Amino acid sequence: xxxxxxxxxxxxxxxxxxxxxxxxxxxxxxxxxxxxxxxxxxxxxxxxxxxxxxxxxxxxxxxxxxxxxxxxxxxxxxxxxxxxxxxxxxxxxxxxxxxxxxxxxxxxxxxxxxxxxxxxxxxxxxxxxxxxxxxxxxxxxxxxxxxxxxxxxxxxxxxxxxxxxxxxxxxxxxxxxxxxxxxxxxxxxxxxxxxxxxxxxxxxxxxxxxxxxxxxxxxxxxxxxxxxxxxxxxxxxxxxxxxxxxxxxxxxxxxxxxxxxxxxxxxxxxxxxxxxxxxxxxxxxxxxxxxxxxxxxxxxxxxxxxxxxxxxxxxxxxxxxxxxxxxxxxxxxxxxxxxxxxxxxxxxxxxxxxxxxxxxxxxxxxxxxxxxxxxxxxxxxxxxxxxxxxxxxx
Ligand SMILES: Cc1cc2nc3c(=O)[nH]c(=O)nc-3n(C[C@H](O)[C@H](O)[C@H](O)COP(=O)(O)OP(=O)(O)OC[C@H]3O[C@@H](n4cnc5c(N)ncnc54)[C@H](O)[C@@H]3O)c2cc1C
Numbered sequence: 001x002x003x004x005x006x007x008x009x010x011x012x013x014x015x016x017x018x019x020x021x022x023x024x025x026x027x028x029x030x031x032x033x034x035x036x037x038x039x040x041x042x043x044x045x046x047x048x049x050x051x052x053x054x055x056x057x058x059x060x061x062x063x064x065x066x067x068x069x070x071x072x073x074x075x076x077x078x079x080x081x082x083x084x085x086x087x088x089x090x091x092x093x094x095x096x097x098x099x100x101x102x103x104x105x106x107x108x109x110x111x112x113x114x115x116x117x118x119x120x121x122x123x124x125x126x127x128x129x130x131x132x133x134x135x136x137x138x139x140x141x142x143x144x145x146x147x148x149x150x151x152x153x154x155x156x157x158x159x160x161x162x163x164x165x166x167x168x169x170x171x172x173x174x175x176x177x178x179x180x181x182x183x184x185x186x187x188x189x190x191x192x193x194x195x196x197x198x199x200x201x202x203x204x205x206x207x208x209x210x211x212x213x214x215x216x217x218x219x220x221x222x223x224x225x226x227x228x229x230x231x232x233x234x235x236x237x238x239x240x241x242x243x244x245x246x247x248x249x250x251x252x253x254x255x256x257x258x259x260x261x262x263x264x265x266x267x268x269x270x271x272x273x274x275x276x277x278x279x280x281x282x283x284x285x286x287x288x289x290x291x292x293x294x295x296x297x298x299x300x301x302x303x304x305x306x307x308x309x310x311x312x313x314x315x316x317x318x319x320x321x322x323x324x325x326x327x328x329x330x331x332x333x334x335x336x337x338x339x340x341x342x343x344x345x346x347x348x349x350x351x352x353x354x355x356x357x358x359x360x361x362x363x364x365x366x367x368x369x370x371x372x373x374x375x376x377x378x379x380x381x382x383x384x385x386x387x388x389x390x391x392x393x394x
Contacts, residue, residue, distance in 0.1 A: 005074070012075055016082040023051050029357060030087020042168060045092040049123035052090070058121045059097040066105055066113070067121030077251055077306040084255035095165070096120040096127040100173045100192070107231035107239050112192065116171070128169035130160040130193070130217060131240065137162075138379050140175075141184045141237060145219065147176035147191065154178075154191070154229065156199075156222040162373075166202045166215040170195050175236050182234060190236035191228045199223070209365045248319045249305035253326035253370075254298035257333045260363065261291050263356055264337050271355070278340065287336045295333070298326045317388035320380040327371045334364035 005013070025044050052058045061076040062068025071079065083090050101120045104112055119125040136143040145158025156176055166172070172193045179187030193200075199222035202215045231239050265288060268279035278284050301322040305315045337360035338345035349358025371377045385391040 005078070009074055009078060013078045013082060016079055019055065020082060020086045020088060023048070024086060024088060028087070028089070030089075045089045046123065048089045049092040052093075053121060053123040056121070058093050058123055059101060062097075062101065062105070062117075062121070066101070066117045073306055073309040077249060077303070080249075080251050081255050084252040085259055087256070087259065091165075092126060093120060093123055095129050095169075095173070096125060096171075099129060100127045100171070103173065103190070103230065103239055103242050104192070106242060107190070109227070111227065112230065116192065125171050126165065126169045127171045127173060128163050128166045128195070128217075130163055130166075130172045130174040132162045133159060134161055138376060140240070141188065143175060143177060143188065145174075145176040146180070147178050147189060149178070149226075150223075152226050153223045154226065156191070156193075156219045156224065158219050160217040160219075162205070162214045163202070163217045164214045164373075166195070166217050167204065167212070172217070173230075175240050178236075179234050185237045187234055188236040188240070189233050190230040190239045191224060192230055193222070193224055193228055197222050197224060207365075207369065209362060248309075248315060249302040250319070250322040250326040251299070251302040251306070253330055254295065254302045254322075257291075257295045257298060257326070257330050260330075260333055260337065260359065261288070261295050263359070264288065264291070264333075264340065267356055268340060284340055287340060291333050291336050294329045298322075298329045301325050317384045320375075320383040321388070323374065324377060324380040324384070327367065327377065330363065331367040331371070334360050334367055338364060 025048065028044075049058060056067070056069050057079070059067065060069045060071045060079055061073075062070070064070050097120060101117055104116050108116070116125070120127070130145075131140060131143075133143050133145060143158075145156065145160065147154040147156045156174070158176065160166075160174070163172075172195055174191045174193045175188050176191060177187050178189040181187065199220045201218045201220070203218070204212045205214050205216060206212055207214070230236075265279070268284055268288065269277055271278045273281075279288075301318075305318050305322050308315045308318060337356070341355050341360065344353055344355055345360060347354035347358065347361065349362045351358065354361065382394075386393060
């Protein structure tokens with residue numbers, strides 16, 4: 001087992017770090033996320049994505065012929081680590097790079113590749129993911145949205161929910177039922193849908209941070225041409241579960257937690273209570289030490305996933321362990337910070353009295369959602385129990 005990065009990998013890390021030093025927006029703290037109608041912040045994300053595009057770094061792990069740089073798994077891990085540590089505004093292309101693009105690379109026609117891949121790596125398009133429905137989340141194959149063939153078109157009717165970024169996105173990856181008679185996994189097809197198509201409407205869902213990040217999306221007789229179908233009809237389920245070599249290590253969460261801990265340690269050194277620094281209190285030191293151990297453990301669990309991928313293995317329950325641990329760990333980290341800050345820690349991020357720009361309070365609320373998105377905590381536990389521990393299906 002080699003625990004060190006190679007000199008070339010360290011050089012690449014330095015290259016990413018230097019580039020970030022030059023290109024991060026001025027005074028960027030990573031606290032701004034585009035809220036509804038906040039086009040100024042959205043523009044910060046778009047402009048940053050354009051800068052990445054010039055460097056070939058929107059999807060650097062994609063093959064070169066599709067606009068990537070063909071980075072190795074470990075280089076990709078380093079890249080993502082540095083972006084997370086800098087809190088870089090990189091969410092803009094996330095679904096295009098993470099889902100739409102890789103699935104098009106495997107299943108798309110030449111025409112679909114030509115239309116979409118360059119647009120993603122040039123940061124010209126923003127994608128959203130229309131998978132979940134009111135009665136289809138963990139049990140996604142239960143989806144009810146219908147796509148009916150009509151001449152050269154498909155006509156789509158139904159509803160999606162929790163669709164992150166649908167109010168900004170110009171394209172959607174959508175799965176819909178094309179054969180209602182077939183067993184539920186076998187009658188689903190995968191579509192690439194232009195969000196400007198008549199009949200699509202979005203309604204905001206406001207989360208508990210008072211933020212508009214996700215939406216309900218309604219389809220009323222939405223007519224899309226046949227070439228929006230990706231791959232074979234009724235094979236959409238298998239495409240939706242396609243997992244490629246993209247990031248599955250949860251490294252962003254692990255590194256984000258380390259950065260929060262650094263900020264928290266600095267805060268406890270600078271903040272005086274009853275004439276002494278917070279950091280001098282045993283209860284605070286114990287919390288910080290626990291948090292430091294957990295953050296390091298989270299990082300190692302993520303490295304394990306990347307190391308497996310680098311050896312050509314396909315991580316399975318190992319990714320679930322990393323996701324589960326890192327999600328819970330970040331929640332505990334946020335809670336530790338709020339407790340250490342006392343009553344100030346509970347103030348909302350808009351209060352002028354809240355320490356560290358309210359990052360801990362916001363993270364606490366946000367993290368609760370991350371334990372649901374991308375497969376809930378219970379689903380991860382099921383995977384670990386069945387595939388990791390070999391327990392029977394309940
Ligand atoms: C921040 C965030 C962003 C999201 N973005 C998107 C997006 O862009 N596009 C999209 O399509 N979806 C998105 N989602 C939706 C997400 O994929 C679903 O919320 C998730 O799959 C869970 O589905 P559900 O909400 O229907 O809950 P359900 O599946 O109904 O689960 C309800 C509860 O039952 C538990 N449960 C369900 N099945 C089992 C089981 N077999 N064993 C044990 N427990 C079980 C769950 O763990 C959960 O606690 C997002 C969600 C969040 C929180």
